[in-house]
Amino acid sequence: MKTVLTIASNTFKETVRNKVLYNILLVAGAALFLSMSFGDLSVFSRTQVMTDFGLATMSLTGLLLAVFIGAGMLGSEISTKTVYGILTKPVSREQFIFGKFFGLVTTLLLNFALISLVFFIAITLMGADVKISIMDAVVLLAVEMSVIVSAAIFFSSFTTPTLAAIFTIGFYISGHLNDLVDIGTRQQESVIWQTVLKFFYFLLPNLEHFNIRSRVVYDLPVPPDFVTGALCYGVLYTILLLLLSSMVFSRKDL
Amino acid sequence: MNVIELKNISKTYRKGLRARKIPAVVNLTFSVKKNRVTGFVGPNGTGKTTTIKMITGLVRQSSGTVKINGIESFNPQSRQGVSYLSEQPCFYGHLTVNEALGFAANLLRISGKRIGLEIDRVLDIVEMVEKKPVKVKELSKGMQQRINMAQVLLGNPHTMVLDEPMSGMDPPGRKLFRSIFTELKKQGVTVFFSTHVLDDIEAICDDVIVLSKGELVYDGSVMDLLDTGRLGMEMVVFGTVKDEMESLNEIGCIVTEKNNNSIVFVPKDKDYKLVQHLLFSKGKSFVSIKSTSKSLQDLLYHNPQKQYVEHKL
Numbered sequence: 001m002k003t004v005l006t007i008a009s010n011t012f013k014e015t016v017r018n019k020v021l022y023n024i025l026l027v028a029g030a031a032l033f034l035s036m037s038f039g040d041l042s043v044f045s046r047t048q049v050m051t052d053f054g055l056a057t058m059s060l061t062g063l064l065l066a067v068f069i070g071a072g073m074l075g076s077e078i079s080t081k082t083v084y085g086i087l088t089k090p091v092s093r094e095q096f097i098f099g100k101f102f103g104l105v106t107t108l109l110l111n112f113a114l115i116s117l118v119f120f121i122a123i124t125l126m127g128a129d130v131k132i133s134i135m136d137a138v139v140l141l142a143v144e145m146s147v148i149v150s151a152a153i154f155f156s157s158f159t160t161p162t163l164a165a166i167f168t169i170g171f172y173i174s175g176h177l178n179d180l181v182d183i184g185t186r187q188q189e190s191v192i193w194q195t196v197l198k199f200f201y202f203l204l205p206n207l208e209h210f211n212i213r214s215r216v217v218y219d220l221p222v223p224p225d226f227v228t229g230a231l232c233y234g235v236l237y238t239i240l241l242l243l244l245s246s247m248v249f250s251r252k253d254l
Numbered sequence: 255m256n257v258i259e260l261k262n263i264s265k266t267y268r269k270g271l272r273a274r275k276i277p278a279v280v281n282l283t284f285s286v287k288k289n290r291v292t293g294f295v296g297p298n299g300t301g302k303t304t305t306i307k308m309i310t311g312l313v314r315q316s317s318g319t320v321k322i323n324g325i326e327s328f329n330p331q332s333r334q335g336v337s338y339l340s341e342q343p344c345f346y347g348h349l350t351v352n353e354a355l356g357f358a359a360n361l362l363r364i365s366g367k368r369i370g371l372e373i374d375r376v377l378d379i380v381e382m383v384e385k386k387p388v389k390v391k392e393l394s395k396g397m398q399q400r401i402n403m404a405q406v407l408l409g410n411p412h413t414m415v416l417d418e419p420m421s422g423m424d425p426p427g428r429k430l431f432r433s434i435f436t437e438l439k440k441q442g443v444t445v446f447f448s449t450h451v452l453d454d455i456e457a458i459c460d461d462v463i464v465l466s467k468g469e470l471v472y473d474g475s476v477m478d479l480l481d482t483g484r485l486g487m488e489m490v491v492f493g494t495v496k497d498e499m500e501s502l503n504e505i506g507c508i509v510t511e512k513n514n515n516s517i518v519f520v521p522k523d524k525d526y527k528l529v530q531h532l533l534f535s536k537g538k539s540f541v542s543i544k545s546t547s548k549s550l551q552d553l554l555y556h557n558p559q560k561q562y563v564e565h566k567l
Binding site: 003006007010013014017078081082084085086087088089090091092200251253254 | 340
């Protein structure tokens with residue numbers, strides 16, 4: 001465990017010094033403050049628009065971080081050969097993958113905490129309360145991002161940083177459209193198509209499990225077990241992807 | 255006792271869309287003995303780095319077994335007490351020398367209290383203590399290689415695997431590294447290193463392993479290898495040996511003259527003591543008597559075009 005923490009701590013230091021992080025944070029902060037004025041252009045209340053926009057910005061920020069930092073992480077370790085300094089010591093490739101993941105997720109959580117702070121300040125400035133459901137939505141977004149980061153690490157374990165970034169974006173989009181695949185499966189009459197669509201439905205994660213934005217915006221109740229279930233789903237999916245990454249990376253020649 | 259053992263190792267890379275097979279190492283078998291300094295030589299692209307990467311678990315062999323202290327090299331436990339130095343220094347750009355060594359020390363599970371002392375110790379050995387707060391990427395390549403060496407020395411490893419450790423070093427740096435190797439040899443550390451500099455092999459190594467085109471061409475002691483290149487004895491005699499020329503020619507000696515002295519060369523298959531006795535009995539005295547042999551350079555480069563040996567030595 002100490003080895004994983006050592007790698008995680010180094011990854012955290014490395015990513016927090018990455019200029020991309022600050023650019024993303026700056027854009028996210030600016031977008032959040034700009035969204036305060038968007039309410040006037042909408043038929044909905046300013047708080048509703050702000051909440052919707054804020055949560056969407058956080059989701060997108062997480063994706064950008066996963067793509068720009070996560071997808072290139074293993075690739076840059078290999079191209080700069082810094083991985084040699086780690087894996088030629090009594091360190092397993094599993095420990096390396098998990099260390100990298102925890103380091104990146106810590107950066108992501110810190111980033112989320114900062115954006116959330118800006119988001120909550122903006123909501124309070126608009127005279128609204130920060131509800132528990134908003135907190136739930138932020139927590140679920142964080143879990144969703146850990147799934148995205150683990151997917152980015154998984155893709156970068158066997159392909160180039162560019163392709164890993166494209167695959168990660170594809171994973172994010174298809175994960176949010178997975179419900180549509182389910183609907184499409186039920187509408188198909190061909191058994192072959194049904195089987196193909198079902199395969200993809202079960203293969204891809206359903207990232208909509210982490211999306212309670214509409215419920216929060218429209219003040220609809222969130223079922224009590226929903227958040228717990230989504231948390232478990234996210235954690236299991238993350239572990240699965242990290243184990244797959246470890247398996248693939250273990251066979252890789254460096 | 256062998257620390258590193260390779261048995262029938264082969265490595266084939268697949269390149270291109272058609273996955274064309276490119277053999278890097280072919281059926282390689284050798285071992286590195288404990289407490290000895292072993293050099294690993296061969297021309298570029300002959301599979302030295304691939305072999306070293308297989309030993310350190312960075313590359314998985316296509317066939318055969320690689321063991322370190324009896325443990326398969328892909329098992330991280332095999333790297334306990336084994337350190338590796340890459341040809342190119344590879345440190346994280348965001349770390350200072352102190353942080354980079356601290357990171358390595360943590361991975362080696364050196365206890366927190368000892369880390370500071372250990373960093374000071376290894377930096378002192380490579381004469382880089384004053385560079386502690388400097389970012390590694392701001393140092394020259396030679397200095398980075400010294401930090402790389404410091405990282406290798408952390409935790410007093412019993413075995414060191416080094417890939418061209420003196421690459422890019424200036425003469426003082428090379429001298430320092432040679433003295434470090436000599437000291438490690440005294441301490442009984444097993445060192446296995448690849449190099450193109452044959453002088454280093456002659457000066458430092460006990461054993462040498464020679465590769466050519468991915469195959470083993472020599473595995474044995476440096477002394478034995480140099481012995482295969484022994485030419486004979488060279489005797490420098492005061493004055494002329496014209497009167498003894500006939501007897502010397504009969505024995506098979508070659509006589510030349512230089513600076514009013516005679517140089518008598520006795521081939522290795524002839525008894526030089528017989529020649530020595532003959533000249534003594536004629537009242538001749540000697541300026542010097544020395545053994546002559548081909549250098550490692552001459553042994554491994556088989557022609558003036560500096561091609562490495564392509565046959566078993």
